[in-house]
Amino acid sequence: MSSSFFSRFIDVLAPASCPICGNRLSADERFLCAGCLLQLPFTGFEANPGDNPIAETLRWHFPVEKCASLLSYRPGSAISKLLLSLKFFNHPEYGTELGRIMASEFQSAGFFDGITTLFPLPLTRKRQRQRGYNQSLEICRGISEITGIAITTKGMTRSEGNAPQSSLPHDKRYENVKNVFHLTDPSIFQGQHILIVDDILTTGSTVTACAKEILKAGDVKISIATIGYAGQ
Numbered sequence: 001m002s003s004s005f006f007s008r009f010i011d012v013l014a015p016a017s018c019p020i021c022g023n024r025l026s027a028d029e030r031f032l033c034a035g036c037l038l039q040l041p042f043t044g045f046e047a048n049p050g051d052n053p054i055a056e057t058l059r060w061h062f063p064v065e066k067c068a069s070l071l072s073y074r075p076g077s078a079i080s081k082l083l084l085s086l087k088f089f090n091h092p093e094y095g096t097e098l099g100r101i102m103a104s105e106f107q108s109a110g111f112f113d114g115i116t117t118l119f120p121l122p123l124t125r126k127r128q129r130q131r132g133y134n135q136s137l138e139i140c141r142g143i144s145e146i147t148g149i150a151i152t153t154k155g156m157t158r159s160e161g162n163a164p165q166s167s168l169p170h171d172k173r174y175e176n177v178k179n180v181f182h183l184t185d186p187s188i189f190q191g192q193h194i195l196i197v198d199d200i201l202t203t204g205s206t207v208t209a210c211a212k213e214i215l216k217a218g219d220v221k222i223s224i225a226t227i228g229y230a231g232q
């Protein structure tokens, strides 16, 4: 039995539906229906990866090569519901699907040119245990499927004990994550152009703390990609 026959068979038994509008997906639709896909609030940042609101913010903190987020994020929006489901309602597959969409959009802009390694932003062990997966790794899986770029989860740990960024006002976030990442194996990063991948970028404090730690390895370039952009 071919896998497409098998998936069509499963589809008849339990038709897949679009997680945004709830409508049944047709045979040639995947994850989102065509209508919801068209209405996604794409940022277009990948067209100017060195000159967009994220690059402007992060450049104050560390030498960043390229930055982009796929979608504008607003609380209560369809995108926020997707990302909440990814993080808190056991939908790791949403990460992979969103990673695929990101990769398809960014690849045509040449965003991945020169990038050698995908690095999912590490979670604390406690958060990983509670959630059962790292949502950023799931996003990386989707990107890797489309681009063929390898993923590494090695070379860094994240300490327990800091509050979730989402629970804090923006002016407390930099201090909260400043010392939580720890480089454990510089050789993983040396000679690489690392793309740090996360689900949402708001103030940029989390990716900045992670990037600064990776930069301690020396001889490394850093770029940043997230699904949602919740900055101003």
Ligand SMILES: O=P(O)(O)OC[C@H]1O[C@H](OP(=O)(O)OP(=O)(O)O)[C@H](O)[C@@H]1O
Pocket: 121, 123, 127, 163, 164, 165, 166, 167, 173, 198, 199, 200, 201, 202, 203, 204, 205, 206, 207
């Ligand atoms: O750009 P920033 O202002 O730093 O905020 C973005 C970070 O906040 C969220 O994580 P959070 O710490 O809330 O939760 P998590 O560790 O459970 O993913 C999100 O997943 C990013 O990692």
